[in-house]
Amino acid sequence: xxxxxxxxxxxxxxxxxxxxxxxxxxxxxxxxxxxxxxxxxxxxxxxxxxxxxxxxxxxxxxxxxxxxxxxxxxxxxxxxxxxxxxxxxxxxxxxxxxxxxxxxxxxxxxxxxxxxxxxxxxxxxxxxxxxxxxxxxxxxxxxxxxxxxxxxxxxxxxxxxxxxxxxxxxxxxxxxxxxxxxxxxxxxxxxxxxxxxxxxxxxxxxxxxxxxxxxxxxxxxxxxxxxxxxxxxxxxxxxxxxxxxxxxxxxxxxxxxxxxxxxxxxxxxxxxxxxxxxx
Amino acid sequence: xxxxxxxxxxxxxxxxxxxxxxxxxxxxxxxxxxxxxxxxxxxxxxxxxxxxxxxxxxxxxxxxxxxxxxxxxxxxxxxxxxxxxxxxxxxxxxxxxxxxxxxxxxxxxxxxxxxxxxxxx
Numbered sequence: 001x002x003x004x005x006x007x008x009x010x011x012x013x014x015x016x017x018x019x020x021x022x023x024x025x026x027x028x029x030x031x032x033x034x035x036x037x038x039x040x041x042x043x044x045x046x047x048x049x050x051x052x053x054x055x056x057x058x059x060x061x062x063x064x065x066x067x068x069x070x071x072x073x074x075x076x077x078x079x080x081x082x083x084x085x086x087x088x089x090x091x092x093x094x095x096x097x098x099x100x101x102x103x104x105x106x107x108x109x110x111x112x113x114x115x116x117x118x119x120x121x122x123x124x125x126x127x128x129x130x131x132x133x134x135x136x137x138x139x140x141x142x143x144x145x146x147x148x149x150x151x152x153x154x155x156x157x158x159x160x161x162x163x164x165x166x167x168x169x170x171x172x173x174x175x176x177x178x179x180x181x182x183x184x185x186x187x188x189x190x191x192x193x194x195x196x197x198x199x200x201x202x203x204x205x206x207x208x209x210x211x212x213x214x215x216x217x218x219x220x221x222x223x224x225x226x227x228x229x230x231x232x233x234x235x236x237x238x239x240x241x242x243x244x245x246x247x248x249x250x251x252x253x254x255x256x257x258x259x260x261x262x263x264x265x266x267x268x269x270x271x272x273x274x275x276x277x278x279x
Numbered sequence: 280x281x282x283x284x285x286x287x288x289x290x291x292x293x294x295x296x297x298x299x300x301x302x303x304x305x306x307x308x309x310x311x312x313x314x315x316x317x318x319x320x321x322x323x324x325x326x327x328x329x330x331x332x333x334x335x336x337x338x339x340x341x342x343x344x345x346x347x348x349x350x351x352x353x354x355x356x357x358x359x360x361x362x363x364x365x366x367x368x369x370x371x372x373x374x375x376x377x378x379x380x381x382x383x384x385x386x387x388x389x390x391x392x393x394x395x396x397x398x399x400x
Contacts, residue, residue, distance in 0.1 A: 004316040007308070043325040053355060060297045060361040067290035074286065074369055078384050081366075085391040139380070143282075208362035209388065213395040215359045220334065222327040226351035227320070230308040233355060237301055 001040075003227070009040070011231035017054055018239025022062035023247050024259045025203030026181035027211070028054035028236045030266045042228060049223030050232045052211050055181075057233050059208025061240030062201075062247075069248055071201040073143045076156065076194065077209075083166035084180065084210050090167070091174020100175055104274030107172060111267035114186050118260030129154035130193045145198050146248075154195050162192040173210060176270075181207045182263055196252050200259070285372035289365055296364060300357035303342075307350030314347070363392055 001009075013035040017028035029051035036042040036050060066072045132142045132155030141156040156162075165187035173180030181203055188199035218224055247255070331337040332352050341349025370385035 001320060002316065003318045003320045004312055006320050007312060040322075042322045045325040046322050053358070056358055056362060057297075060293055060358065060365075063365070064290045064294040064297070067286045067293070070283065070286065074282070074289075075381055078366070078369060078381065078388055081388045082384065082391070085388065085395070089391070089395070205365075209366060209392065212359055212362040213392050216396045216398075219356075219359075222325075222333050224352070224355060225322065226307070226332060226348040226355065227311065228322055229355055230304055230311070230351045233304050233358060234301060234308065237297065 006040070007227075007231045010036070010228070011235040013039070014054060014232045014235025015239035015242075018058050018061065018236035018241075019243040019246075020239075020258065020262055021054070021058040021181075021236070022204065022240040022243030023200065023250070023255060024181075024262050025185045025200030025207070026259075026262060026266070027051075027204075027207045028058045028232075028239075030262055030269070032232060032236070034269060036228070045221075045223050046225045046228050049218050049225060050229050052215060052218050053224060053229045053233050054236045055211040056208050056215070057236040058240045059204055059211070061237040062204050062244035063208070065241070065244035065248070066201040066204060069146060070151070071145050071197055071247075072205045073141070073145075073194075073198055073202050074205070075139075075143070076141050076188070076192075076198075077202045077205040079139060079141065080162065080166045080184070080188075081206055081209050083163045084170035084173075084184070084206060085213055087167040087170020087172075088174040088180075088210060088213060089170075091171035094171065094175055101274045101277050103172075104176060104270045107176065108267045108270030108274060111182060111263050111270060114182070115260045115264040115267055117190075118256045118263060129195055130157055131155045133157045133159075135159040136192075143198070145195060152195075154198065155193075157193045158191050162187050165191060170210065174214075180210060182266060185259070196255060196259075197247065200255070201247070281376065285369070285376070288372070289368050292368060293361060293365060296357065296361045300354045300361070303354030303357065304351050305354075307347045307352075307354060310345075310350065311347035363389075363396075366392060 017031035021028035032051045032054045033047045036047040037044055136156035136159050144151040144153045169180040169183035184203040184206055185199050188194045189196055331341045332348060338352045342353035366385060366389050370389055373381040373385055
């Protein structure tokens with residue numbers, strides 16, 4: 001494959017990754033890693049480095065629109081980010097202490113269940129905002145977001161459970177290097193009862209910060225190969241910008257479907273990697 | 280200063296930072312492709328890159344010499360800095376709002392970020 005062909009193919013796949021990543025709040029890694037390793041035979045280390053770049057590009061590329069439209073909630077994101085980054089440090093500490101194959105398979109099964117929820121049960125959810133509970137009120141986590149031209153108020157519940165899940169999400173991303181976005185969205189949506197669009201866009205804010213925390217390690221180990229990361233970054237940015245424009249008008253039901261399909265793909269990826277001992 | 284205005288400022292700065300990073304990466308990419316477009320590439324095996332593309336001084340040095348890979352890497356560094364900048368701006372914003380709780384929260388996140396970046400280099 002020539003350099004030009006490689007660049008064009010990676011650019012196109014990355015645009016898709018950025019589009020899906022921006023909509024779902026999962027970042028682009030779900031698509032970028034298998035596309036590079038399975039389809040193009042790129043070494044997993046370069047793929048992981050490119051995936052990190054794709055996560056930050058998705059996060060920052062979509063953020064401008066989400067912040068302007070008032071979807072992502074900076075207070076929720078910043079507060080939970082403490083848990084995620086602490087969890088990530090703990091996860092990095094655990095690396096090598098127990099089998100990540102088993103962990104990947106268990107995580108894959110959890111995601112399968114979440115995908116089932118999103119695809120078959122999510123349609124029944126009315127996505128009605130809730131009132132904040134005591135801790136949610138005390139931390140002033142509630143906010144409002146645009147729904148069909150009006151701003152709808154929402155509250156936040158079960159902050160402790162959410163915070164605990166974010167610790168887990170961080171530890172997972174430290175251990176497995178992928179997949180923390182999924183736990184973030186699920187924790188905000190299911191446990192904390194935050195509206196789905198606020199959950200995915202706030203996760204979108206958080207994944208960028210979490211990824212930036214590990215960027216230094218990847219860079220100094222040479223995982224970020226500029227000739228691979230260049231088309232990834234440019235493709236993902238374009239896709240993420242488009243995705244953020246689409247999300248504003250998308251129905252929550254459709255968004256849940258997209259989320260379910262991407263989570264399903266991630267679940268299969270995790271289980272397959274775990275079984276083949278690649279993670 | 281209120282949350283909506285703060286979010287507006289963060290949005291503007293983010294967009295400027297991301298566009299600048301993309302422009303630099305694109306410039307490096309075009310220069311790389313002009314010279315190497317028909318070269319065979321695969322990336323099947325990992326080789327740890329030299330100092331010039333893995334360390335901050337190395338990247339700045341090769342970008343300053345308009346080396347195509349160095350330019351791309353420099354643009355990627357700018358991109359990696361955008362989430363950090365975002366936390367820093369939120370910190371200043373919350374401080375201007377006199378929101379002590381969230382100023383402290385942002386400060387903790389920024390410190391953890393700084394620690395993990397320093398530990399890596």
